[in-house]
Amino acid sequence: MTIELPVAEGRRVRRAFFSLLGAERRRVITGVVLHVAAAGASTAAPLLMGRMIDDLSAGASVGDIDRLALGLAAALLAALILTWAAGYTLNQIGELLSVRLRERFIDRCLRLPPHVAEQAGSGDLTTRSTVDVPEAGSLLRDTAPWVTTAILTSLVYIGAMAWTSPVLALTVLLAAPSISIGARWYLKRARSGYIDERRAESRMGETLAASSDGARTAELFELTRHRRRTGDEAIAAHWGATRYTLFLRSVYFLGLESSYVLPTAGVLLVGAVLYFDGAVSLGAVSACAVLSRQAMAPLNNLLMTIERVQRGLASLARVEGVGQTESDEPVQSGRAPTGGDVVLRDVRFTYPTGGEVLHGVDLAVPAGERLAVVGPSGAGKSTLARLIAGIDPPGSGSVALGGVDVASMPLEVRRRHVTLVTQEHHVFTATLRENLALAERDATDAELRDALATVGATWADDLDVELGGTARELDAASAQQIALARIILADPDVVILDEATAMLDPRAARDTERALAAVLEGRTVIGIAHRLHTAHDADRIAVVDGGEVAELGSHEELLARDGAYARLWQSWHGTAESSAT
Numbered sequence: 201m202t203i204e205l206p207v208a209e210g211r212r213v214r215r216a217f218f219s220l221l222g223a224e225r226r227r228v229i230t231g232v233v234l235h236v237a238a239a240g241a242s243t244a245a246p247l248l249m250g251r252m253i254d255d256l257s258a259g260a261s262v263g264d265i266d267r268l269a270l271g272l273a274a275a276l277l278a279a280l281i282l283t284w285a286a287g288y289t290l291n292q293i294g295e296l297l298s299v300r301l302r303e304r305f306i307d308r309c310l311r312l313p314p315h316v317a318e319q320a321g322s323g324d325l326t327t328r329s330t331v332d333v334p335e336a337g338s339l340l341r342d343t344a345p346w347v348t349t350a351i352l353t354s355l356v357y358i359g360a361m362a363w364t365s366p367v368l369a370l371t372v373l374l375a376a377p378s379i380s381i382g383a384r385w386y387l388k389r390a391r392s393g394y395i396d397e398r399r400a401e402s403r404m405g406e407t408l409a410a411s412s413d414g415a416r417t418a419e420l421f422e423l424t425r426h427r428r429r430t431g432d433e434a435i436a437a438h439w440g441a442t443r444y445t446l447f448l449r450s451v452y453f454l455g456l457e458s459s460y461v462l463p464t465a466g467v468l469l470v471g472a473v474l475y476f477d478g479a480v481s482l483g484a485v486s487a488c489a490v491l492s493r494q495a496m497a498p499l500n501n502l503l504m505t506i507e508r509v510q511r512g513l514a515s516l517a518r519v520e521g522v523g524q525t526e527s528d529e530p531v532q533s534g535r536a537p538t539g540g541d542v543v544l545r546d547v548r549f550t551y552p553t554g555g556e557v558l559h560g561v562d563l564a565v566p567a568g569e570r571l572a573v574v575g576p577s578g579a580g581k582s583t584l585a586r587l588i589a590g591i592d593p594p595g596s597g598s599v600a601l602g603g604v605d606v607a608s609m610p611l612e613v614r615r616r617h618v619t620l621v622t623q624e625h626h627v628f629t630a631t632l633r634e635n636l637a638l639a640e641r642d643a644t645d646a647e648l649r650d651a652l653a654t655v656g657a658t659w660a661d662d663l664d665v666e667l668g669g670t671a672r673e674l675d676a677a678s679a680q681q682i683a684l685a686r687i688i689l690a691d692p693d694v695v696i697l698d699e700a701t702a703m704l705d706p707r708a709a710r711d712t713e714r715a716l717a718a719v720l721e722g723r724t725v726i727g728i729a730h731r732l733h734t735a736h737d738a739d740r741i742a743v744v745d746g747g748e749v750a751e752l753g754s755h756e757e758l759l760a761r762d763g764a765y766a767r768l769w770q771s772w773h774g775t776a777e778s779s780a781t
């Protein structure tokens with residue numbers, strides 16, 4: 201079952217937005233001041249033009265007009281330089297904020313409790329990182345500075361109009377009713393519309409990815425038609441959500457375009473009446489007509505930008521929502537675990553789907569012991585491993601490592617104290633050095649080489665070799681060696697092996713087990729044993745059956761008890777012997 205990661209509520213989004221912007225306060229102020237200065241310089245052009253008209257009507261000399269023209273050219277040049285400087289500053293801020301947002305998102309993903317990341321599914325996280333992060337980044341990079349400067353620039357132009365003729369300046373109010381009705385109508389619907397669109401996009405991605413990943417299984421079970429129908433439904437839902445936001449935009453933009461021309465028309469009409477009454481000069485009307493267009497241009501762009509702001513805010517809400525799961529983590533203990541003992545008390549666990557899987561497990565593993573966990577398929581062995589590693593918190597009861605409740609350990613502490621090794625190892629598209637340094641950032645080259653030598657990775661002589669992706673493809677055994685080298689570097693007190701060598705061919709498995717012996721030296725080891733000879737070599741064996749520890753003791757003790765383990769051993773031994781002959 202996949203869960204959907206939360207979407208942050210408005211207050212949290214606003215806080216995030218202002219805290220990101222606040223980090224660049226000085227640059228933001230500089231950029232905005234430069235923009236206002238640029239707008240101030242651009243108002244000079246229409247004002248000087250108005251003056252020229254009036255002076256010409258009054259019979260001014262060519263020299264006077266030339267001086268005004270020279271002033272006009274200087275003002276335009278100043279406006280150009282200031283606009284460039286302001287744009288440069290704001291772009292710089294935008295890029296920095298975009299980078300911060302990405303870092304913040306990655307940090308949050310890495311802090312997600314593992315069970316939440318697993319249940320969230322790849323579609324949701326992928327859409328958030330590939331669609332929402334760039335969208336929210338563009339909100340911070342382009343839109344937010346643009347909105348601020350657009351408002352201020354418009355105010356400067358309106359101020360210049362008021363200075364020329366207060367009555368004509370009032371004509372900008374003509375655009376107010378239609379703009380405000382349109383904006384209110386749009387804003388009421390846009391946030392939920394864009395969030396629904398993103399959600400539908402995530403679901404569509406998830407559904408299509410699941411269908412393509414499981415295409416062969418679907419074919420085998422004749423589920424192709426069902427998968428296609430599910431895919432069609434997801435695409436239709438996405439199309440429906442996209443059409444709705446498109447409808448919102450088209451109505452809104454149409455309203456804006458018509459509002460935009462109203463003030464200029466108003467200036468010309470009212471200006472004509474006032475001019476013939478002798479209340480204003482021709483130059484003032486001309487200047488105000490140009491200024492009204494200049495005032496409305498950024499305002500019009502600003503209102504168009506509201507659409508992008510809405511999309512950006514919806515995306516920022518989804519990006520911030522990832523961090524919200526952090527609060528789902530229980531209160532963290534400040535105590536550091538000491539030693540490698542593991543104690544489980546009355547541990548019960550139920551997956552979100554299905555019934556209870558562990559029914560009150562009690563288990564104490566002293567530091568340095570090797571415990572093998574055996575039992576039939578579906579008994580709950582892997583679940584037990586996940587709980588000890590702190591991936592899933594127990595439903596009730598407690599799991600303590602080194603005297604500290606694992607569920608209350610901060611993620612960093614837990615990762616240093618306990619490691620779960622499964623048969624799935626991820627080799628990142630990065631150098632060998634970077635792949636190893638994940639376990640211990642400060643490891644020296646000598647330590648990295650020692651770790652590789654301990655696990656028998658003779659192929660790894662160049663730490664800078666690129667791995668993963670289209671670079672060097674590693675086989676399962678080499679990937680396993682990297683995972684084991686990471687354990688040496690992380691140096692945890694407790695290691696849990698969940699069928700760590702099950703996928704390897706027998707020769708590679710034997711080599712890996714030899715490497716494992718070196719890696720596990722001195723640590724507490726809890727191994728889910730597939731092959732019973734591993735169990736035979738352990739200090740003690742726990743037989744898990746039906747979600748309970750049915751038997752616990754050494755190999756000899758359990759054989760002597762002649763219970764479940766003895767039966768497993770006899771049947772495995774018989775099979776092993778017959779396959780050997």
Ligand code: ATP
Nearest residue numbers: 551552553554557576577578579580581582583584
């Ligand atoms: P195996 O040896 O086959 O790996 P196991 O002893 O490790 O089995 P678990 O994998 O712990 O058993 O599973 C115990 C029970 O929990 C099974 O009934 C399984 O179907 C169920 N289960 C395991 N993982 C999940 C999950 N993610 N969601 C729901 N149920 C699950």
